[in-house]
Amino acid sequence: MTHPWLYPLVFLPFTVIDHHKSYITIGVGLLSMKDVDSYKWLLEQFMKAHSDKQPLLVLTDQDTTLKQVVESVFSQSKHRLCMWLIMKKLPKKKRFNKLVWHMYIERPIFERSCELLMKESNLEDEKWFKDIYENKKAWVPAYFNDFARCELMKTTSRSESINSFFNTYSETESFFLNFMMNYDAAIKKQCYTQRELDHKTNGPKYSWRSPHMIEQHAAKVYTSKVELKYDEKEDVISVKYQLLRDRFDEEDEEVTKLVNEVFLNVETALDIVRHDKQKLACLAEKTEFLLNEVKSNCSSEKPITNSDILEKHYDVTILEEVEIFVPEVQHNKGSRKKRLIGEVEKAVMNAQMKTRKCSLCGKREPHSRRSCQSIFNAQN
Numbered sequence: 001m002t003h004p005w006l007y008p009l010v011f012l013p014f015t016v017i018d019h020h021k022s023y024i025t026i027g028v029g030l031l032s033m034k035d036v037d038s039y040k041w042l043l044e045q046f047m048k049a050h051s052d053k054q055p056l057l058v059l060t061d062q063d064t065t066l067k068q069v070v071e072s073v074f075s076q077s078k079h080r081l082c083m084w085l086i087m088k089k090l091p092k093k094k095r096f097n098k099l100v101w102h103m104y105i106e107r108p109i110f111e112r113s114c115e116l117l118m119k120e121s122n123l124e125d126e127k128w129f130k131d132i133y134e135n136k137k138a139w140v141p142a143y144f145n146d147f148a149r150c151e152l153m154k155t156t157s158r159s160e161s162i163n164s165f166f167n168t169y170s171e172t173e174s175f176f177l178n179f180m181m182n183y184d185a186a187i188k189k190q191c192y193t194q195r196e197l198d199h200k201t202n203g204p205k206y207s208w209r210s211p212h213m214i215e216q217h218a219a220k221v222y223t224s225k226v227e228l229k230y231d232e233k234e235d236v237i238s239v240k241y242q243l244l245r246d247r248f249d250e251e252d253e254e255v256t257k258l259v260n261e262v263f264l265n266v267e268t269a270l271d272i273v274r275h276d277k278q279k280l281a282c283l284a285e286k287t288e289f290l291l292n293e294v295k296s297n298c299s300s301e302k303p304i305t306n307s308d309i310l311e312k313h314y315d316v317t318i319l320e321e322v323e324i325f326v327p328e329v330q331h332n333k334g335s336r337k338k339r340l341i342g343e344v345e346k347a348v349m350n351a352q353m354k355t356r357k358c359s360l361c362g363k364r365e366p367h368s369r370r371s372c373q374s375i376f377n378a379q380n
Contacts, residue, residue, distance in 0.1 A: 007176060008032065009030045009031065009032055010030070010031045010032070010034060011028065011029075011030060011166070012028060012029040012030075012031060012042065013025050013027075013028045013159075013162055013163070013166065014026050014027040014028065014029075014046060015158055015159055015162045016055075017158070018194065020194070020197045020201075022193065022194070022197065023158045023161060023162050024190055024194065025162060025186075025187065025190060026050075027046055027049060027050075028183070029042040029045070029046070034065065035065065036065055036068060036069055039065060039066055039069040040069050040072065040073060043069060043070070043073040043074065044073060047073070047074075054074050054075075054076045054077045055074065055077050056077060056078065056147075057077065057078050057080060057147065058070050058074055058077050058078070058079050058080065059080045059081075059082065059154075059155075059156060059159075060079070060080075060081065060082070060156070061081070061082050061085055061156055062081055062082070062085060062086070067079065067081075078144075078147060079138060080138060080139065080144065080154075081135070081138045081139040082139070082154075082155050082156040083100070083101075083139050083141075083154045083155055084154075084155040084156070084157065085155075085156070086132060086139055087100065089128070089132075090129075096114075096117065098267075098271070099113055099114060099117065099268075100140060100141070101141065102141070102142065102264075103141040103142070103144075103145055104145055104260065105142050105260070105264060106142070106257060106260070106261065107142050107143060109261055109264055109265075110140065110142045113264070113268045114133070114136075116268065116272065118133070120272060141154065165186065166183070166186055168186075169182040169183065169185055169186040169189075170182055266287070269283060270283070350366050353366060358372050360372045360374055360375065361373075361374045
């Protein structure tokens with residue numbers, strides 16, 4: 001982020017995410033050059049200001065100079081590249097998006113599926129793609145799923161947002177003193193926003209929408225800005241409050257991995273033959289044969305139904321025979337009171353009625369020969 005001040009300097013903010021999922025600035029730097037020595041000096045001064053404590057995760061773009069310095073100074077940190085900047089370069093992104101953005105995919109499955117897509121898209125001989133794929137451990141989510149809260153930072157969009165935030169407080173061709181005053185105002189704005197969010201979190205509590213204990217526990221753990229939802233992570237929700245994740249009810253992690261692998265293999269095979277009618281019919285025939293074989297081998301086992309899942313979740317027993325029924329509606333004595341109909345509504349209803357021709361006056365009006373007005377006129 002370069003400001004056209006009277007001084008040709010580069011503004012480099014250090015942005016982190018707080019417990020409200022909001023970005024805050026914990027430090028900035030002003031550099032005259034973007035080389036290895038300048039970056040190294042800046043990161044060393046940053047560590048010195050934070051008691052030599054290194055960040056857990058560092059997210060940057062594909063700047064090779066910055067990558068070299070980050071790996072040298074922040075040796076204990078995990079360096080990650082922006083996914084968005086890489087994915088926008090790939091052709092046929094729809095096929096790769098489904099595979100690359102899958103956070104919980106196993107790494108061997110990802111590599112095997114990615115190689116199939118590379119062959120299909122004829123990208124094996126593309127040097128730029130080979131370079132990106134060889135550096136997959138620095139940007140693919142599958143290689144960060146063992147890192148806590150890795151889903152919060154995958155792109156540099158928050159850095160772009162903080163740049164836009166500081167641009168609103170900056171002026172072109174301003175003196176350094178004016179910049180420092182504007183920077184101080186921007187930091188005060190961030191502090192005020194964080195205090196306001198803390199006040200909302202410590203203020204009125206979330207109104208529960210259900211009597212479940214899991215929602216009450218989530219209301220105590222989450223902040224006001226974070227959307228209250230049922231999270232399945234053990235470090236956020238107690239084990240006794242966890243919901244059933246799926247209808248398989250696996251307790252073994254190995255079973256979970258196998259289930260995910262089966263789903264991914266079927267989806268990958270379907271994506272490969274999607275546009276080939278003959279191969280798609282062959283795949284459908286093979287999957288049907290496999291399904292019948294599995295059914296024949298597992299016919300003795302009782303399948304898990306929705307009732308079984310509800311019984312285990314709510315700790316109740318659903319009776320096979322219903323003994324309590326909804327009472328029938330009884331009508332009390334007397335007639336029901338009907339509402340009064342006004343003259344305007346009567347006129348509208350009469351206008352919509354099908355009328356017949358009066359045999360006395362010959363007009364099509366809502367009256368008969370006996371109630372015809374011409375009789376009364378003749379008598380008078």
